Amino acid sequence: MAEDTSEVPAELSQIPTEERQEHSRDTNKISTAGETSGVSTAGETREISTAGKTSRMTTIGETSRRLESTEDLSQNPTEMSTRERSEEPRGGENKSVGMYRREEVDEVQQGTAEGCELGGVELVAELRRRRQAKQRAARIPKVVVEAPVVGPVDPADFLKAASKGKLRVVEKFLQDGGDSDTCNKFRKTALHQAAQGNHTVVMKKLLEHGADIGLKDKLDSTAVHWACRGGSLAALKLLHNHGANLKAEDKLLSTPLHVATRTGHCHVVDYLITSGVKINCKDREGDTALHDAVRLNRQNIAKLLILSGAETHITNAEGLRAMEQLNSWQSDTLEMLKKMEQLRDVGQ
Structure with missing residues (x-):
C-alpha cells in the first residue's frame, strides 16, 4: 500500500488537532446540546402611553424567548435567562435577539428600508427565515466543476480529489499506475476520504481499481466508520453491497453504530439497525x-x-x-x- 510519507509524525500523539478531533473518543462525546445559544439582554417591559391609554409591550428579547421556548429540547435544553441591563451601552443598544447573534440582526436591519426597522415578532420571523434558508442551501449537493487534468497527479492531489469528489483527477492518477490504496500520514485512504464525503462515483472507480474495502487508518477506523461519521448513507450502502463489515471495531472498540449515534445521523443509525x-x-x-x-x-x-x-x-x-x-x-x-x-x- 503506497503511503504519502511527507511530514510523517514521530508518534500518534503528534496528530494535529483537526485530525485528532475526528478520531478522538472524548471529542465525539462532547455534548453541545447543553449550551445556550444566546442570552437576551432586552427582557424588561416598557410602558408606552398612546392616546391617554397605557399599554404594556414586551421588547424583542421577550418575544424571542417566548417563541424559542417551543424549540426541541435538544436545541434549547435550558430556559433562556434574563439579564437586566444596568446601563445603556455607549456604542448603541445590544441588538442580540434570543439565539440570534448581533451580526444577524444587523444584517436584517440593513436590508430593510431606511426608517422601517423591524421589531418584535417580525424581526424574529425574518431572522428565522434567513437562517432556515442558509441551512437548506447547505444541504443542496454541490456540483463539482472539473478542469481538464494536465500532467501527472501526485498522491496528495489524488487524496484531495477523492475527498472533493473530483473524478477526473482520480481517474488520471489511477490510469498512470497510481495505487488505489494510497493514504496520508494517518493512513486515511482515498476510499476513506470519498466515503466520508459521500462521493459514490469516486468510490466505485476506486473499488474497480482494487481498493481494499477493509483497510484501517491509524486508529483502526474503516471506510464504513468514515461513511457513518460523515452521515453518508449512499456511501454506506455501496460499501455494504461490496461486502464491507458493518460491525467493525476501531481501537476504542467503537462500532459504526457508535459513530453514527455520536455524530447524530439518525438515518444512518436506522440503516445499520435494519442491516x-x-x-x-x-x-x-x-x-x-x-x-x-x-x-x-x-x-x-x-x-x-x-x-x-x-x-x-x-x-x-x-x-x-x-x-x-x-x-x-x-x-x-x-x-x-x-x-x-x-x-x-x-x-x-
Missing part, C-alpha cells in the same frame, strides 16, 4: 450506542434504539445505565424514554 448490527455492543468505556445517544441528547436516535430493542439496564465502566446520565433539567427526556420503553415492552 442487523448488534445494538447493545459496548465500546472501551462500556458505553452502548444508547449511552451515547442519551448523554449527547440525541432524542430521535435514543427513541429509535429503544424501540429497536436496546437494553436500558446495561451499565458502563462507571456503573451507570444510559438513563442515569441525564441531568436534572432533562426530566422531560427521561419521561419520554421511559414511555418508549413501555411501548416497546407492550409491543413484545
Whole structure:
C-alpha cells in the first residue's frame, strides 16, 4: 500500500488537532446540546402611553424567548435567562435577539428600508427565515466543476480529489499506475476520504481499481466508520453491497453504530439497525450506542434504539445505565424514554 510519507509524525500523539478531533473518543462525546445559544439582554417591559391609554409591550428579547421556548429540547435544553441591563451601552443598544447573534440582526436591519426597522415578532420571523434558508442551501449537493487534468497527479492531489469528489483527477492518477490504496500520514485512504464525503462515483472507480474495502487508518477506523461519521448513507450502502463489515471495531472498540449515534445521523443509525448490527455492543468505556445517544441528547436516535430493542439496564465502566446520565433539567427526556420503553415492552 503506497503511503504519502511527507511530514510523517514521530508518534500518534503528534496528530494535529483537526485530525485528532475526528478520531478522538472524548471529542465525539462532547455534548453541545447543553449550551445556550444566546442570552437576551432586552427582557424588561416598557410602558408606552398612546392616546391617554397605557399599554404594556414586551421588547424583542421577550418575544424571542417566548417563541424559542417551543424549540426541541435538544436545541434549547435550558430556559433562556434574563439579564437586566444596568446601563445603556455607549456604542448603541445590544441588538442580540434570543439565539440570534448581533451580526444577524444587523444584517436584517440593513436590508430593510431606511426608517422601517423591524421589531418584535417580525424581526424574529425574518431572522428565522434567513437562517432556515442558509441551512437548506447547505444541504443542496454541490456540483463539482472539473478542469481538464494536465500532467501527472501526485498522491496528495489524488487524496484531495477523492475527498472533493473530483473524478477526473482520480481517474488520471489511477490510469498512470497510481495505487488505489494510497493514504496520508494517518493512513486515511482515498476510499476513506470519498466515503466520508459521500462521493459514490469516486468510490466505485476506486473499488474497480482494487481498493481494499477493509483497510484501517491509524486508529483502526474503516471506510464504513468514515461513511457513518460523515452521515453518508449512499456511501454506506455501496460499501455494504461490496461486502464491507458493518460491525467493525476501531481501537476504542467503537462500532459504526457508535459513530453514527455520536455524530447524530439518525438515518444512518436506522440503516445499520435494519442491516442487523448488534445494538447493545459496548465500546472501551462500556458505553452502548444508547449511552451515547442519551448523554449527547440525541432524542430521535435514543427513541429509535429503544424501540429497536436496546437494553436500558446495561451499565458502563462507571456503573451507570444510559438513563442515569441525564441531568436534572432533562426530566422531560427521561419521561419520554421511559414511555418508549413501555411501548416497546407492550409491543413484545
